[in-house]
Amino acid sequence: MSNVTSLHVNGTGRTCDAAPERSLLSVLRDDLALTGAKYGCGEGQCGACTVLVDGVPIRSCQTPVGAIGPQKITTIEGLERDGRLHPLQQALLEVGAFQCAYCASGMIMSGVALLGKNPNPTEPEIIRFMDGNICRCAGYGRIIDAIKLAASAAKGGTQ
Amino acid sequence: MKAGKSSAERVTVQTIDRPATERPWAVAAPWSRREFVKAFTGGMAVLWLVDLPRARAAQAESGSSGRRGGQRRPTALAAWLHIAADGTVTLFSGKAEVGQNVRTSLTACVAEELATPLASIRAVLADTSLVPYDAGTFGSRSTPDMVPQIRRVAATAREALVDLAAKKWSVGRDTLSAADGKIRHATSNRAIGYGELTRGEKFVLDVSDSVRLKPATDWKVLGTSVRKVDARRYVTGQHAYAVDISRPGMLHGRVLRPAAFGATLASLDASGAEAMRGVTVVRDGNFVGVTAATEHVAAQAVAALRAEWKTAPQVSERDLFAHLRSTARNAPAADASDPTTPGASRQTYTVAYIAHTPLEPRAAVAEWQGEQLTVWTGSQRPFGVHGELVQAFRLPDKSVRVIVPDTGSGYGGKHSGEAAVEAARLARAAGKPVKLVWTREEEFTWAYFRPAGVIDIASSVAADGRLMRWEYHNYNSGGAGLRALYDVPDRKEEYHGAQSPLRQGSYRALASTANHFARETHIDELARSLKLDPVEFRLKNLRDPRARAVLEAAARAFGWGQSTRRDGRGDGRGIGIALGFEKAGYVATCAEVAIDKATGKVRVVRVVESFECGAILNPDHLKNQIEGCIVQGLGGALFEAIRFENGHILNPRFSQYRVPRFSDTPAIQVVLLDRKDLTSAGAGEAPIVGIAPAVGNAIFDASGIRLRSLPLVPNGLKV
Numbered sequence: 077m078s079n080v081t082s083l084h085v086n087g088t089g090r091t092c093d094a095a096p097e098r099s100l101l102s103v104l105r106d107d108l109a110l111t112g113a114k115y116g117c118g119e120g121q122c123g124a125c126t127v128l129v130d131g132v133p134i135r136s137c138q139t140p141v142g143a144i145g146p147q148k149i150t151t152i153e154g155l156e157r158d159g160r161l162h163p164l165q166q167a168l169l170e171v172g173a174f175q176c177a178y179c180a181s182g183m184i185m186s187g188v189a190l191l192g193k194n195p196n197p198t199e200p201e202i203i204r205f206m207d208g209n210i211c212r213c214a215g216y217g218r219i220i221d222a223i224k225l226a227a228s229a230a231k232g233g234t235q
Numbered sequence: 236m237k238a239g240k241s242s243a244e245r246v247t248v249q250t251i252d253r254p255a256t257e258r259p260w261a262v263a264a265p266w267s268r269r270e271f272v273k274a275f276t277g278g279m280a281v282l283w284l285v286d287l288p289r290a291r292a293a294q295a296e297s298g299s300s301g302r303r304g305g306q307r308r309p310t311a312l313a314a315w316l317h318i319a320a321d322g323t324v325t326l327f328s329g330k331a332e333v334g335q336n337v338r339t340s341l342t343a344c345v346a347e348e349l350a351t352p353l354a355s356i357r358a359v360l361a362d363t364s365l366v367p368y369d370a371g372t373f374g375s376r377s378t379p380d381m382v383p384q385i386r387r388v389a390a391t392a393r394e395a396l397v398d399l400a401a402k403k404w405s406v407g408r409d410t411l412s413a414a415d416g417k418i419r420h421a422t423s424n425r426a427i428g429y430g431e432l433t434r435g436e437k438f439v440l441d442v443s444d445s446v447r448l449k450p451a452t453d454w455k456v457l458g459t460s461v462r463k464v465d466a467r468r469y470v471t472g473q474h475a476y477a478v479d480i481s482r483p484g485m486l487h488g489r490v491l492r493p494a495a496f497g498a499t500l501a502s503l504d505a506s507g508a509e510a511m512r513g514v515t516v517v518r519d520g521n522f523v524g525v526t527a528a529t530e531h532v533a534a535q536a537v538a539a540l541r542a543e544w545k546t547a548p549q550v551s552e553r554d555l556f557a558h559l560r561s562t563a564r565n566a567p568a569a570d571a572s573d574p575t576t577p578g579a580s581r582q583t584y585t586v587a588y589i590a591h592t593p594l595e596p597r598a599a600v601a602e603w604q605g606e607q608l609t610v611w612t613g614s615q616r617p618f619g620v621h622g623e624l625v626q627a628f629r630l631p632d633k634s635v636r637v638i639v640p641d642t643g644s645g646y647g648g649k650h651s652g653e654a655a656v657e658a659a660r661l662a663r664a665a666g667k668p669v670k671l672v673w674t675r676e677e678e679f680t681w682a683y684f685r686p687a688g689v690i691d692i693a694s695s696v697a698a699d700g701r702l703m704r705w706e707y708h709n710y711n712s713g714g715a716g717l718r719a720l721y722d723v724p725d726r727k728e729e730y731h732g733a734q735s736p737l738r739q740g741s742y743r744a745l746a747s748t749a750n751h752f753a754r755e756t757h758i759d760e761l762a763r764s765l766k767l768d769p770v771e772f773r774l775k776n777l778r779d780p781r782a783r784a785v786l787e788a789a790a791r792a793f794g795w796g797q798s799t800r801r802d803g804r805g806d807g808r809g810i811g812i813a814l815g816f817e818k819a820g821y822v823a824t825c826a827e828v829a830i831d832k833a834t835g836k837v838r839v840v841r842v843v844e845s846f847e848c849g850a851i852l853n854p855d856h857l858k859n860q861i862e863g864c865i866v867q868g869l870g871g872a873l874f875e876a877i878r879f880e881n882g883h884i885l886n887p888r889f890s891q892y893r894v895p896r897f898s899d900t901p902a903i904q905v906v907l908l909d910r911k912d913l914t915s916a917g918a919g920e921a922p923i924v925g926i927a928p929a930v931g932n933a934i935f936d937a938s939g940i941r942l943r944s945l946p947l948v949p950n951g952l953k954v
Contacts, residue, residue: 095529095531097531098529098530098531099531102529102530102531105479106481106487106529106530109481110472111472111475111478111479111481112471112472112473113472114476114478114594114595114643115478115596115672116594116595116596116675117675117888117889118674118675118676119675119888119889119890121888121889121890122594122675122889124594151472152471152472153471153472153473155471156471161467161470161471165470165471168470169462169466169467169470172460172462172463172466172855172856172859174334174463174466174469174470175334175335175336175644175859175860175863176333176334176593176594176595176641176642176643176644177334177469177470177474177643178334178476178593178594178595178643178644179594180469180470180472181472184470202897203897203898203900204898206897207896207897207898208896209897210594210889210894210896211594212592212593212594212644212646212867212894213334213644213863213867214859214862214863214866215859215862215863215865215866215900215903216866216896216897216900217862217900217902217903218859218862219897220897
């Protein structure tokens, strides 16, 4: 299999030259300087490496870059629009959800995927969807609160 | 730059990530007042000086034992503040930000006392070439030690600025006020910015210990929920942790780990790895590592190494507690009291080793320029890592620079500099900068653990519920939190060090978690044996008014009196309480559990925790710390345990070592008691000590089953 030479990331085509068996996480971080997604466990258990591929959250530490093809990748760096944060980023700031925040990018990408699929999630739905993301510092309650806040902001906040 | 002659002779570490203009002195971090004054280039600087003979002597291995009698004038810099001509205020401290929000609290201290907007203040932390020496960020010491001093530093600057304005305008200083980064003279409606007042001058002041600090009741910034500094950078993925640092030409490293703890390398065949393109294999004694252009190739190269290791048999988990007892120092003679005496009780409690599992594993980027070494790494002890590097490579102090970017947490687990030393070895051999990120498996195996321990308690209570005797022995887990808050006429509380089969070290609240688990479980047992309410029993034996206050506050908020206690009738719900004191903070924790009788699954459904640590600096951040302590503490309470056998860790992955997740999180209510009349204590540790005993006591309440080992229910409750 030949090297991967282009990826569609955050709305633009990016060139690279990566062996296809390398992880998407390492290509994003080391080749494209998109370091928002983090290594946490290497086995898809902690969610720190979560990015979206065609809107679906995936564990980029376990995804070979050769499997991506023309699909559209969204990373934490691609959420801001014209200097405006995604409602979930904004909500997390308002709630003060993080301490060390190493988990933040993965949490946000998972949360964005949830809101994309289900704009009005109930608390049990949030817990079920987010259960693969580990935070070691803060209680998870504030992230749940922020997802609810972002959902309500998206519903009525921006008219 | 107006560097003095002797300063210019010294080596200047290249400033890599910050322009030199941000350093108002000309050389690598000055550690003494004399050096500082020589190198200072302009503006106003306020220095906090300490007598640091022991710490610095230890660091430099100078052999001089410091104190030679008499009161010495402090000369070592411990922190300082700079006001530049443009009004920018910069604080320099050796503390490290690891998620506890010390960057925010120190910034707020400056804003409060200097009367300047938060946005005008920058805190430079944990860069050994930019900040003064600091022993490290641990033990909840930043708040009691650094906070009051930074406040004095800022207040000294404020008073000096008032003096300058009074002189400039020839007015009385009591007609002036400081606010929003300006000194104002209300009667003449004049105002002048701090930067303008110091422009073109060099003021170097020492902190005045007599300077007036604002009382907590007058605080406008401290005591309020200031948001995390730089929070936006974290939610946009912009903050660069150590793992995110990249250098031109940088390679990726990987280390070959021994087959077991203590193993020595018998033979190595590196030919397969060396044949791989761009791979360098580094061997130095038992250390074997590789560098390669990508992480992937580095991992393949390590996998291609053929090594034989010499191992020796080691203690396994099944023999752990007997081993700790048999190797204990100054172990007491067998308890001679008669256990059949009415009111007498004797029990043993145990705690397992657990891992910190900071989400950012140990990581470092090392870069050599000749004999100059710069290392970026996540750490709670930047100068400790600095010392390790100086020692490992036999370099002069000033040839090593350790930069600690705000770090992906530590919980007491990042006191050591393994990754930094390894990355530096690899970088030196490869002749290029090297990044080394420990895998999760390495972090689980080759870091250090919270100590396991055995605790024996022998006690007796009078029929009226008064504690009469309390004899307490902790084997191996540690002495923190050893002493009970309760009043007992006949008491003995001892810690006995032992030989730990695993490498052990600090963990949030140290042994206080183990000691509170044993003590507060035992107290619950005594209360139940006397058929006394656990809150009532504690209050009966407790005079300390602050302890009584948190206990009563938690019980009230929880609805303790109104809750129906089940007393082991086994309908699946139960409640428990625990009281604690650690690092000058008082805590009481109430928990409610629900047990699924069919599966034995224990769920903590509700926690109320009250906390009092003096005057609160930031209510929301304090609340966040407490919530985090409760959730993290649930892991060690319910299911976390490091499994090990003969020098191997058996569960070094998140798929095998369970940590709390969203679905484990109870409803949490935090009750803060703000004592503005008392000094602020650190709050990163104390709030974790009560959750395990509260949950254990609740499980007993629900099921009648008394659990005396942590974790309580790694495989569910056998009902």
